[in-house]
Amino acid sequence: MAVYALTGFSLVSLLSFGYLSWDWMKPSLVADVATDPMEKPLPPTFTRPPHIIFILTDDQGYHDIGYHGSDIQTPTLDRLAAEGVKLENYYIQPICTPSRSQLITGRYQIHTGLQHSIIRPRQPNCLPLDQVTLPQKLQEAGYSTHMVGKWHLGFYKKECLPTRRGFDTFLGSLTGNVDYYTYDNCDGPGVCGYDLHEGEDVAWDQSGKYSTFLYAQRVSKILASHSPKEPIFIYVAFQAVHTPLQSPKEYIYRYRSMGNVARRKYAAMVTCMDEAVKNITWALKKYGYYDNSVIVFSTDNGGQTFSGGSNWPLRGRKGTYWEGGVRGIGFVHSPLIKRKRRTSWALVHITDWYPTLVSLARGNLSNVQGLDGYDVWPAISEGKESPRTEILHNIDPLYNHAKYGSLEDGFGIWNTAVQASIRVGEWKLLTGDPGYSDWIPPQTLTNFPGSWWNLERLTDGLRKSMWLFNITADPYERYDLSEQRPDVVRTLLMRLVHYNRTAIPVRYPAENPRAHPDFNGGAWGPWASEDDGEEWEGGREPLKSRNKKKKKCKICKLRSFFRKLNTRLMSNRI
Numbered sequence: 001m002a003v004y005a006l007t008g009f010s011l012v013s014l015l016s017f018g019y020l021s022w023d024w025m026k027p028s029l030v031a032d033v034a035t036d037p038m039e040k041p042l043p044p045t046f047t048r049p050p051h052i053i054f055i056l057t058d059d060q061g062y063h064d065i066g067y068h069g070s071d072i073q074t075p076t077l078d079r080l081a082a083e084g085v086k087l088e089n090y091y092i093q094p095i096c097t098p099s100r101s102q103l104i105t106g107r108y109q110i111h112t113g114l115q116h117s118i119i120r121p122r123q124p125n126c127l128p129l130d131q132v133t134l135p136q137k138l139q140e141a142g143y144s145t146h147m148v149g150k151w152h153l154g155f156y157k158k159e160c161l162p163t164r165r166g167f168d169t170f171l172g173s174l175t176g177n178v179d180y181y182t183y184d185n186c187d188g189p190g191v192c193g194y195d196l197h198e199g200e201d202v203a204w205d206q207s208g209k210y211s212t213f214l215y216a217q218r219v220s221k222i223l224a225s226h227s228p229k230e231p232i233f234i235y236v237a238f239q240a241v242h243t244p245l246q247s248p249k250e251y252i253y254r255y256r257s258m259g260n261v262a263r264r265k266y267a268a269m270v271t272c273m274d275e276a277v278k279n280i281t282w283a284l285k286k287y288g289y290y291d292n293s294v295i296v297f298s299t300d301n302g303g304q305t306f307s308g309g310s311n312w313p314l315r316g317r318k319g320t321y322w323e324g325g326v327r328g329i330g331f332v333h334s335p336l337i338k339r340k341r342r343t344s345w346a347l348v349h350i351t352d353w354y355p356t357l358v359s360l361a362r363g364n365l366s367n368v369q370g371l372d373g374y375d376v377w378p379a380i381s382e383g384k385e386s387p388r389t390e391i392l393h394n395i396d397p398l399y400n401h402a403k404y405g406s407l408e409d410g411f412g413i414w415n416t417a418v419q420a421s422i423r424v425g426e427w428k429l430l431t432g433d434p435g436y437s438d439w440i441p442p443q444t445l446t447n448f449p450g451s452w453w454n455l456e457r458l459t460d461g462l463r464k465s466m467w468l469f470n471i472t473a474d475p476y477e478r479y480d481l482s483e484q485r486p487d488v489v490r491t492l493l494m495r496l497v498h499y500n501r502t503a504i505p506v507r508y509p510a511e512n513p514r515a516h517p518d519f520n521g522g523a524w525g526p527w528a529s530e531d532d533g534e535e536w537e538g539g540r541e542p543l544k545s546r547n548k549k550k551k552k553c554k555i556c557k558l559r560s561f562f563r564k565l566n567t568r569l570m571s572n573r574i
Contacts, residue, residue, distance in 0.1 A: 061303020
């Protein structure tokens, strides 16, 4: 697949054109929507626990929503956000599993052992079984709980499955990415399997249905069969807009004028997802849930720029700790919000949804110890100050250590070779290798020579292992202040030390050959029994399934291409 984008421009050229100017984010794009003086009085405090719909999208970039000035059409999301509260100081994690684990547990990944990378299909690993999950707490509060979409929190044992972790029903995939129609997933050459599950069974009969449509239809079916008099929680984790880039043709046609093929397909997928959210909202109203509902919308990480996504004007991309990797799109839409139609700059992190939603559900948090999240509903609904003042983005001791980092560079407090990032107040500190660090302009600009990975980079990072930014004044991370403010650096390094003392060992076991889909009838699914340990060493070369013809995985070549491209990019990054 060809990858097109703006290249050949120096950073100075971009600045001269105003692409990184402070005026880029015009007030009309993110400012508060004016309140109508004739607006209805503030809603009364709700008397019944609200219905909760949590919508999580996959790899949607910060720039890829209409109200951030995107060229992609998202009328439903724009309207829901405009009528609710936009969260413009909202943070997520840079990749899939960490964001999902922190949403489900309310804990930083250093406190679940999932601080390194993602859970891979063949790893004997999953969300720790001793963690009480968000849906389990909602079940305790009397909620019916349902999950539709991507799990990606491990499945090697049945105890790890969504239906064992608090969800009454589940329809979706267990791994990180699948074909949108065939639901095939390849974890390397010849290691391919089907991944769509209904409850704890393989949903072979659903193959051929585009996942975004399938998931929206399932949500409507759940709402139609449930009583609005009883509280319900639905976690909708769309596969969209993760690769592979696949969309119904009628959506691609809308963007036929886009010269960038990847961006064109990606845009089509975003708009298709937007219409799916429209159908879910319509079902909430049709079946009598809407007036007592809370809809939360969140992305899971930054957009992948070489797969059509854009985080402009933020720095970095998916998989990095720059703002483009960790600042998310987020909003809350609800008739129950007291101060609607506004933009909130309250600091909010994805761990905050656990205590916030359990509190809304009138659940019991007194027996849950060690949460890293805060109840931010007063900040969202009433405009009060956020109780959160800092965010540990992560500490990953296993990630490749920065070549030029050292304990000496960290004032004897912290080894700056270790990948870590923290936000305290208006300050953000990064150590180690934060990931690919360029600003990537919107990829619709294709009339320039060269390849986008040749975009001139800042040279001040070639021998660095520590950066400090005032994110409030410099949200695009253009001015490193680590040398000018050593006092702030020391303070934030001490906070990293504090958090690191509370970290548990990393859970990242070796891949297990027993996980091969050919041992499971051609599908990905649990392979270990309750008595099996995580370090199972036995096994043999997988046998070909005798009962089912092996399917050809269409996305293996694509994934191989992306891995090679990513290797090339990483070798050239700061």
